[in-house]
Amino acid sequence: MTTEQPLVSVENLSRRFDVSPPWITRKLARQPRRIVRALDDVSFAIQPKRTLGLVGESGCGKSTLARCLAGLMPPSGGVMRYAGRPVDLATKNEPKVRRAVQMVFQDPYASLNPRWSVEESVGDPLLAFGLAKSRAEMREMVGALMVEVGLSPKDARKYPHQFSGGQRQRIAVARALASRPEFLICDEPTSALDVSVQAAVLNLMRRLQDEYGLTYLFISHNLTVVDHMSDDVGVMYLGRLVELQPTESLFDAPRHPYTQLLIQTVPSLDTIGRASAPLKGEVPSPLNPPSGCAFNPRCPFANERCRIERPEATALPGGGVVACHGVQEGRI
Amino acid sequence: MSAPLLDIRDLSVELARTAPLKVLDGINLQLAPGEILGVVGESGAGKSVTGAAVMRLLTRPLRQSGGEIWFDGTRIDTMPEARMQKLRGKEIAMIFQDPLTALNPVFTVGQQLIQTIRQHLPLDHAAARARAADLLREVGIPSAEERLENYPHEFSGGMRQRVVIALALAGEPRLIIADEPTTALDVSIQAQIIALLVELTRTRGMGVVLITHDMGVIAEACDRVAVLYAGRLAEVGPVREVLTAPRHPYSRGLIAAIPRVGARLAMLPQIPGTMPRIDALPPGCAFAPRCPFVMEHCKTHRPEATPRAGGVQVACWLEEGQ
Numbered sequence: 088m089t090t091e092q093p094l095v096s097v098e099n100l101s102r103r104f105d106v107s108p109p110w111i112t113r114k115l116a117r118q119p120r121r122i123v124r125a126l127d128d129v130s131f132a133i134q135p136k137r138t139l140g141l142v143g144e145s146g147c148g149k150s151t152l153a154r155c156l157a158g159l160m161p162p163s164g165g166v167m168r169y170a171g172r173p174v175d176l177a178t179k180n181e182p183k184v185r186r187a188v189q190m191v192f193q194d195p196y197a198s199l200n201p202r203w204s205v206e207e208s209v210g211d212p213l214l215a216f217g218l219a220k221s222r223a224e225m226r227e228m229v230g231a232l233m234v235e236v237g238l239s240p241k242d243a244r245k246y247p248h249q250f251s252g253g254q255r256q257r258i259a260v261a262r263a264l265a266s267r268p269e270f271l272i273c274d275e276p277t278s279a280l281d282v283s284v285q286a287a288v289l290n291l292m293r294r295l296q297d298e299y300g301l302t303y304l305f306i307s308h309n310l311t312v313v314d315h316m317s318d319d320v321g322v323m324y325l326g327r328l329v330e331l332q333p334t335e336s337l338f339d340a341p342r343h344p345y346t347q348l349l350i351q352t353v354p355s356l357d358t359i360g361r362a363s364a365p366l367k368g369e370v371p372s373p374l375n376p377p378s379g380c381a382f383n384p385r386c387p388f389a390n391e392r393c394r395i396e397r398p399e400a401t402a403l404p405g406g407g408v409v410a411c412h413g414v415q416e417g418r419i
Numbered sequence: 420m421s422a423p424l425l426d427i428r429d430l431s432v433e434l435a436r437t438a439p440l441k442v443l444d445g446i447n448l449q450l451a452p453g454e455i456l457g458v459v460g461e462s463g464a465g466k467s468v469t470g471a472a473v474m475r476l477l478t479r480p481l482r483q484s485g486g487e488i489w490f491d492g493t494r495i496d497t498m499p500e501a502r503m504q505k506l507r508g509k510e511i512a513m514i515f516q517d518p519l520t521a522l523n524p525v526f527t528v529g530q531q532l533i534q535t536i537r538q539h540l541p542l543d544h545a546a547a548r549a550r551a552a553d554l555l556r557e558v559g560i561p562s563a564e565e566r567l568e569n570y571p572h573e574f575s576g577g578m579r580q581r582v583v584i585a586l587a588l589a590g591e592p593r594l595i596i597a598d599e600p601t602t603a604l605d606v607s608i609q610a611q612i613i614a615l616l617v618e619l620t621r622t623r624g625m626g627v628v629l630i631t632h633d634m635g636v637i638a639e640a641c642d643r644v645a646v647l648y649a650g651r652l653a654e655v656g657p658v659r660e661v662l663t664a665p666r667h668p669y670s671r672g673l674i675a676a677i678p679r680v681g682a683r684l685a686m687l688p689q690i691p692g693t694m695p696r697i698d699a700l701p702p703g704c705a706f707a708p709r710c711p712f713v714m715e716h717c718k719t720h721r722p723e724a725t726p727r728a729g730g731v732q733v734a735c736w737l738e739e740g741q
Contacts, residue, residue, distance in 0.1 A: 145605050251693060281462055286687040289678070294686075338680050339681075352606055352609075353635065354610070356638045356662055356677065357679070359659050
């Protein structure tokens with residue numbers, strides 16, 4: 088990792104959700120408030136033109152993180168910096184940064200308005216940010232964007248239902264590109280797609296990154312896709328970032344026991360006829376996380392300290408961080 | 420290979436319209452007891468329709484238009500529905516993709532299991548209950564006895580899929596059709612469910628048809644794999660053979676398009692174009708318009724799946740010409 092100024096960085100970002108029962112129920116049944124820590128003290132930085140991949144299982148906070156960064160929900164704590172400056176994208180005070188930060192969602196069936204033509208969906212940011220002065224100019228720019236993502240300018244007149252899943256995801260990418268962003272947050276962009284279509288969308292994203300110098304936060308539960316796309320990879324577990332390393336070191340020498348087990352369980356074409364030893368247990372409920380290290384009930388190396396004291400992220404000699412007592416003590 | 424447990428012969432399914440469309444066209448597949456056969460392909464290739472046809476769960480406008488389906492030496496596609504009902508759920512069971520919709524939300528897991536067991540086996544309530552708890556234990560659900568009292572929403576996604584598998588096992592089936600059983604699950608849970616399915620297949624000697632779009636799952640779980648393209652069989656054979664040395668250009672493209680850890684490719688090889696719609700299939704090989712090795716002959720003549728070395732069947736003129 089270089090010491091260049093990161094384009095995006097977050098420090099101790101947290102997001103809590105209050106899922107308490109109503110006040111009257113709490114008083115009558117003497118129930119306490121219930122708080123879910125969907126995102127708990129997450130810190131990382133992304134250098135310009137690089138890709139940070141994030142992996143983790145359902146409920147680990149990947150999408151909450153994406154939503155906080157995109158300004159779709161305010162964080163409960165912590166700071167996001169854009170080009171070194173603290174920003175809060177959930178307010179309307181940062182039009183320039185809001186234009187520069189865009190998002191591509193998982194489900195191309197749900198993320199496009201079925202009643203809007205593609206031209207309206209892709210052209211809307213152009214008009215909203217004043218990038219197109221007239222409707223005619225907007226049409227021209229939409230046509231160029233359609234070509235950019237491998238569709239035809241004529242397709243702009245069509246509606247989302249007239250496209251396949253892969254084509255819709257291309258449209259979603261075109262919409263995200265419309266405001267000429269610098270930072271693209273991609274939340275499971277290919278999870279809903281077939282492998283052959285996935286390859287085409289991933290290649291498109293790679294090409295656009297090279298062409299426009301984009302910076303990506305690439306979120307996926309698919310480790311092979313994350314390995315393919317990312318320069319650095321972060322692993323999340325129950326709202327916390329448990330490990331962050333350059334991609335090659337993470338896959339060659341994963342340090343955190345969760346990362347190790349996750350990498351072992353990836354179904355791969357190279358493990359023919361040998362079902363990988365599955366990771367025991369499940370992700371605990373975020374409502375009632377285990378004390379100490381959240382991974383301790385599933386961890387083969389857990390000891391007394393792991394059950395009591397929460398490990399903090401510490402720097403690794405080769406760059407990157409890991410939050411594990413075992414690694415810090417040299418046991419793992 | 421011993422006598423097949425499931426024998427699909429020249430199966431065709433069509434979408435009844437004024438001009439009927441072939442959704443499945445001349446599919447031949449065999450499955451031996453104790454074997455897991457993977458069925459892969461893109462959305463719309465006909466994977467799920469194949470499973471539904473075997474279960475006789477095709478609903479209008481889909482209908483079987485040709486071919487035969489044999490289960491353990493008996494032809495089932497022409498069997499009266501009353502007899503088929505005795506077979507379905509008992510001898511042939513199904514595991515669906517989404518465990519939340521496959522379970523009834525207003526009954527406890529115990530009630531659903533006990534009802535299914537008593538439907539198929541001559542047991543009284545108490546014996547069926549004991550059997551239900553055994554099944555939950557067999558699929559790896561802790562404190563099985565207590566969990567019988569729980570409703571589906573009280574289980575996590577992975578545990579719910581285990582319940583669905585327990586339900587499928589209730590009639591002690593000899594054949595299971597599993598349609599994308601792990602697609603809705605996380606990777607670590609997916610590995611658990613796949614390991615469970617493999618173990619159950621080995622211990623019970625069941626046959627499993629595993630429908631999935633995930634080649635990684637195929638590699639780990641299956642003995643043989645069938646690759647479907649646009650309702651036709653492109654290639655079928657032992658997993659090792661098909662995954663390491665795919666012969667059909669579509670299988671090759673499909674396997675090459677999967678990212679691999681540590682490959683460090685700048686770009687993934689991609690198959691140009693998209694799968695044709697079933698109402699616009701080319702006259703010859705369905706893959707011809709996207710095939711990098713296409714010949715004139717391919718555009719007009721449809722290749723049949725023919726046996727090749729290594730126990731593989733491939734439907735491709737390239738193989739024919741050599």
